[in-house]
Amino acid sequence: ETGVTQSPTHLIKTRGQQVTLRCSSQSGHNTVSWYQQALGQGPQFIFQYYREEENGRGNFPPRFSGLQFPNYSSELNVNALELDDSALYLCASSSKGEQYFGPGTRLTVT
Amino acid sequence: GESVGLHLPTLSVQEGDNSIINCAYSNSASDYFIWYKQESGKGPQFIIDIRSNMDKRQGQRVTVLLNKTVKHLSLQIAATQPGDSAVYFCAENTAFSGGYNKLIFGAGTRLAVHP
Numbered sequence: 708e709t710g711v712t713q714s715p716t717h718l719i720k721t722r723g724q725q726v727t728l729r730c731s732s733q734s735g736h737n738t739v740s741w742y743q744q745a746l747g748q749g750p751q752f753i754f755q756y757y758r759e760e761e762n763g764r765g766n767f768p769p770r771f772s773g774l775q776f777p778n779y780s781s782e783l784n785v786n787a788l789e790l791d792d793s794a795l796y797l798c799a800s801s802s803k804g805e806q807y808f809g810p811g812t813r814l815t816v817t
Numbered sequence: 818g819e820s821v822g823l824h825l826p827t828l829s830v831q832e833g834d835n836s837i838i839n840c841a842y843s844n845s846a847s848d849y850f851i852w853y854k855q856e857s858g859k860g861p862q863f864i865i866d867i868r869s870n871m872d873k874r875q876g877q878r879v880t881v882l883l884n885k886t887v888k889h890l891s892l893q894i895a896a897t898q899p900g901d902s903a904v905y906f907c908a909e910n911t912a913f914s915g916g917y918n919k920l921i922f923g924a925g926t927r928l929a930v931h932p
Contacts, residue, residue, distance in 0.1 A: 709860075740919065747825060749906050749922030750861065763917030797860050799920075804910070805851075806920060808860035 709733060711800050711809035719815045720788050728783045728812045732800030739781040740806060741773060744795040756781055788816045825904060827927045836894040836930075840907035840923045845888065847909035851920070852881060852892045856903045864892070864905075894928075902930045 710733035720726050732739050738757045742750035752765035756775035770786040779800070785792055793816045799806035830836050842850065849868045853861035867874045867881045867890075874881050880893040890907050904927045908920040 749925050752919040755917045755919065763913055763919060805863065810860045
């Protein structure tokens with residue numbers, strides 16, 4: 708176990724809705740990264756938060772947004788959900804390099 | 818749990834044999850490389866990493882080889898066990914200006930171990 712937790716485990720949303728996913732980082736880790744993993748593919752980098760600021764972003768539209776809190780936990784928000792947003796969403800926490808992944812949230816958009 | 822790697826290439830091996838999983842990476846500026854194991858319904862689990870200034874690193878039953886000339890990475894698993902069955906991803910870590918770093922994952926290989 709990595710000590711990184713995510714909630715919820717699964718959820719189902721309808722196209723056009725909004726969703727918030729949560730991640731608690733490993734103790735002492737001040738950096739959280741979010742990844743999207745479509746079925747049968749490797750994880751794709753969404754963005755990274757360091758000390759409550761977004762400091763890097765992948766090729767995802769602005770409707771993907773996030774927050775990091777003073778305790779370094781983080782949220783991923785996705786607005787105007789599309790069918791293609793169905794995926795496993797992973798967060799990873801790190802301190803000085805190695806990223807430790809949580810179990811993921813499986814999002815299904817219908 | 819839902820299966821990852823439904824459309825990934827599969828390596829089938831007999832229990833006790835050695836396994837070799839290969840990966841090609843794209844960015845010659847990447848400073849280190851990691852192998853992850855992902856079981857169904859779980860997040861990627863760190864196996865072993867290697868810095869770009871090394872060409873080989875050994876762990877417990879695993880060895881990673883890095884060939885920077887051809888941008889190739891391999892993971893060798895000795896005496897493969899049924900518990901090794903999973904999808905394996907290589908990832909390259911790239912640092913960017915602004916202080917962030919991201920992992921770029923390869924396509925993945927499913928390892929199936931047969932008794």
